[in-house]
Amino acid sequence: MGMKKGYLFTTDSLIAVLLFITVMFALPVLYLDKKESTNLNYYATDMIKVLSTLTIDEADNDYVDYLIEDYNVSASNQTILEEVGRLWVLGYEEQATLLVKNITYGLVPENTGLGVYIEGSEVYSNNFSKEDYLVSSKHMVSGIEPGKPITGLSSRAYLDDINEKSSSAYAFFGGFVGNGNVSKKLFIPNMATIVNASMELDVTTGFRLYINNHYSGTFNSSGQEFDAETFYVNRSYFTYFQDGENLVKLVFSGTGSDYVGGGYFKVKYSTPDISSGDIEIIEGNAIDRYWFPGIDGIINLYSSFYVPGSLNEMTIYLHYFANHTLSFQHDLVLRIGNTTVLVDNLSTTTQTITLNSSFLNSTLDYSFLSKKTIPIRFGFENITPVEIVVGGYKGDTAVTTDLSGSMDTCDVDDSAHLIPGDCGSPGDRAQRIAVARYVDKFFVHYVLNTSGNRVGLASYGTTLDDSLDLTDDELLLNDTIDDYDTLSSPYYYTCISCGVYESIQLLLKDEDYRFFIPRNSDWLYNISYRYSEPPDDGSGDNWTDEGFDDSSWKNGTAAFGTYEGSSTIINGFYANLSELAPDLETPELDFTSGIMTSANTFCHPPCTLSPATQDGWDYDVRAYTTNDDDTTRTRIRTPNGESGYTSYNNVETGSNKWIQIEIRNDNYARDDSAAFGIQFNITPDMYDIISHGGTATLSFDYYADDVDNDLEEGAWIKARFGDGTTMNYLGSNLDSGDTYNDATAEIWCSTDYPSSGFEEGGSYGDGITGTYSLNVSQYITHKGYYYLDLGAKGSGDYYSSEGFIASFDNILLTMYNETGNVYFRKRFSLENLSNYTSVSLFVYSDDMADVYINDVLIDNDSSQHDAYYWNREVAVPLQYLNEGENEIAVKLYNNDSVFGFDLALGEKRKKAMIVMSDGEANRCHGPDDGIIDTNGLSGSCTTSQAAQEAIDFACYAHENYGISVFAVAFGNAGAASIATLNKTACCDDCSHFYTSTNVTGLVDIYANIVEELHKINVEKVIQAYNVTGNYSKNILYPDSYIMFNYTPGSLGPAFGKVPISIESARFGGPKGNFYIPPNTEVTDAKVTSFSGKRWTNLVRINNTNLTSWRTVFNLSEFSGRYPDLGDPYIVQVPAGMVSSGNNSVIINIGDNMTSLGNGSSDDRAIITVNLDLQANYSSIYPEAEGCRWYVEFEDGSNTTIKVPSGYSGSNSCYYMNYKGSLNVSFSSNDSIDWAVYNLFRKLDIDDNGRLYVNFGQGEFNINTIFIKDIPYLWGPTLIEVRTWQ
């Protein structure tokens, strides 16, 4: 039994354990299986949102189309949900259900219920039965409510006609109209009733007004420039106005210098003509005219006109009298934009000139001029009181830009709002990088305004980020600058030296740009006429003539002369035995060519060359050894002459070869020595040089090295020079008093403490190097052979394996003329000479030089001096240069044995870099900076040395290449940055350091740099002539015009709309504001600019739509030379840039593109809006009865009108002004009253209760329409979407 009990227990336990294990393993596995889940809540919320967003007219659904066709469902902008509600409350319950069903089909899974309910009543349900979870989302819909009517009355009102509209006609003067009496055409619509006439003018003297040649009043002026004074014309003179064309004339009381510095003559009128004006439109193209003002005095017009579309054709008609025979001998010029279309320097009688479209089509860029305010200038050249000089030196500038992380700081003061997208509080701060982009582009634009200049770009962060080679492509430069943005980690550090380094590379990459003869050019030269000029070539041409026959002259490459690095050595001779690596840069005559062809005197017995045996120091085996063991004792060898080094003929003379003398112990207590000799043949010509005071300089390099690094005995290097008969030891007696000494001079020795090693080397085995040089002309007393012995000697204390090696290389004997002139000639070709405004000659000479170009002496230097680049910079008048072939000839005066010559001819270009940063330099350029790395930081430049590296690079650029350095500390740069940039600028000129924390300051800085760099002399220029003394009057007749054909952006106001001009108040300061009422269609916008005698430079606008300041006019876009350009008084603002609400305008004036003076506080905006003569249908109201309306108009008049016209009731309604504001009263249940009110609001654009259009009973018609089934605004009603699972 006991056994059975045990079995049962075990079995049950096993079952339990198995169950346990099974559950333990199975459940987690099941639970951890991936799970796909959906969120029921989204179906409800999303469904309610899309059904309340998708509109009936938008929905692409067959059932919606069916409803529209068969159930009078209008394709309206009602949402699906609203339409469901509408159908439902109207009794179309089935249609409502089907609409929901169709539109939601398939949008929820099959296992999800969906239902739509209105106020708890089911509209639709997919009848999914299971409902464990329910989600509901609700939406309110207005206009429907069970039990309420959903239809009412809606009315609309419109004007059939109007009696009058109030508007204004303008005659604009300026920017500058003078000098003398001025007139202008003024066009007044037909049937206009003049309300008032006034002038707003910038004049400095009083005047009499003539309307259509009728005296119309005298007006006095305060004489204040830039101020607009308002003058009102007495109503009694209004009768002088006529429909259509009028002429108003101002006759000044001054002396003839009078002018209008901007302004207008305005006639406010009422007219029943609601057309837009006198613009003629034919087949979609409009034709309009700009009428020139009449000027009776001296024609001096700076003005503008605007083409409001794509310009197709232009014709100019000029009617003037300019008497060139008397006082004014100046060119009368008409310039459109920057293009001169007429120059008259001859006429003496009245001219009527037509510049036809074919001429103007080929002359002007219509695309550029379209939709622009175009400056026009018509007047005499060169009689303004102050001239402007733009563009001195042409040049190249590398502009560096810091893109480090700190450049995203928003701290640059931009209260002038020059930067689009100001940041920071209070909205007048700009991000540093945005400012950098702005000033970089400004700099580019200003520099490139003068043709021939180029700009390169280098931007940097931790390293160089981007660079652009020097170019005059402004678009390319701007594109590159536009891509500038602050860098992120790890590139956001500041490596100023990276920018400087790259700038140097950019500036040096194309040094010969615009040079006809660059530095180091090939020349023909002649050294045969040292003391007299070359004779003519036999055909009568002397050496400076273009046609001179110089075919016998030698050819060489500059620089010529004796200076180190000269490419062509003339008047001097070298003998170079061999070269010690590295090779010398200059090709030289060597041992196997030139004067030493008679062979050297190296000789080892048995000597066969005579008189080689005479050179004294050759090794004499019999004299110094007893066992003929010369090969192991003392030997002469080449560096690679490991074998056969006793042979006399194995002295090699190729590159990297040198000769050695090895002194070894010979076991005898006697000095050991060896030498070789070089034979020089002093030719008669050479001796002539020497005998005429020339020099013969002998030089060689030597090297001494102990063979076993423990030299204990004396060692000598010796040399002798002479004619074989008289040999002169060279050097000096260096061993006097030493342990070892001899009686003769030596080049080098180690003879004092030989036990401690070479004296000069310091320790055992150190090699000694040196160069010996001596003027040996004193030893050259006749022509013939001379000898140089080079030898080595060791003391007799040498033991076996001891000794030293003496090596020699670069053995030179150079002879130079002391006196004697050299002549150079070169031909060069020159094209497009007109592209050059200045050409300069650059001369490198030792000593002085006469330079002839095309046989004309251009420069004659008279001072003795060493040569450097460049000794002379001389401007070359362009008239001395020929288009095509030219010739230049130079006489170089050589008054001593050293001379040099090089020359360059071309456009003088200044090179400069602008180093800009906002922070401390904390990264180096390294590790390998090449030759620029003058500070030894290569490879070891650490962060703390980064600033010094930037300074060193900049100083290198200035010192070696004359590169001007300008430095700009940007924004709130720290003290360390300022210090670095200040020192960087000081490499050139400490005054080239600038810093500013505001945008206008930085713009000024970059402008100053341009002017400093290019020596641009920007004088203050004013537009007025300074008229003194007697002068011959000239006349511009006001029938002159510019007619232009253009394709307008729009073809005038649409039917039912009328254009109305309104003026803003005067801006009252440098920044002006004007207001556009909501829902107003602006068709034209312009701002006035009273710039006086200066130019309207820049106009910008900002509003809530634009979000940042946008430029609408930039005069420099046409040219940087403002005296050539017209001056707008009216600057057009694209209507699309004007928004409802407040608009802000900034106007800047000045004499040049960098001048941003404040515009006049009297400037204002003139806006044309289209008034809508009809209002949309009113909302739904229960009544449509009408009213008797009392209405007031803008001109102060009022009227009473019944609406509808047959209204006979007693209701009274008002739309009037009360204490300056709108006062309105009408029935709020009457749809007709609402329609009229809505119309009146449109006609009262300034909301003052006075309508801009004046109408009478007959012209004002109310059309009342009843629309059925239009839902009221009942509710709101809750529509619910439920989803469940």
Added chain:
Amino acid sequence: MAGYTLIRKRRGQIWSLDMMMAVVMFMLALFMVYQYLINSERTNVSDIEELARDSQVISSQLLSEGLPKGWNSTDVKMIGVAKDFRINETCWERFSNISYDRSRSVFNTRYHYYVYFTDNEDNLITIGGIDGIGKPGVVSANVSEVQTKRIIKVDRLAIYDSKIIKMVLFLWE
């Protein structure tokens, strides 16, 4: 009445005792399993909630305009491809130009995602030539087969081309 003799059957007693012990052990095992599952579920529910929360946030962001308004791949702070539930094709294309890793960073999610659109019959809708956006290598056809412990699918409704369509977002570990 004759007296009864109570016969105790020891075998039955033994079975009952064994059975009682087995039941006790089984109950004990069930208790332990239950405890394990409760603890396990606590952890898993937390993960699921995070996944669900991210899916809710990401899908809602996608159905917004995004930030800043008119965002681009450079300045995007929140990726949104719709306005008023209407899919903006341009934004969808911009979204596709953002690298996957960057988009996850912008979504601020550690999960992988794939998003695409279907019509009411679950046919894939290609917008701007783009079938779907998300983890490289994943497409709408295989996204539900992604090997992962947890995956969430979210269907959202939107409007495109005058129709109501579904935006399907998968999010997984």
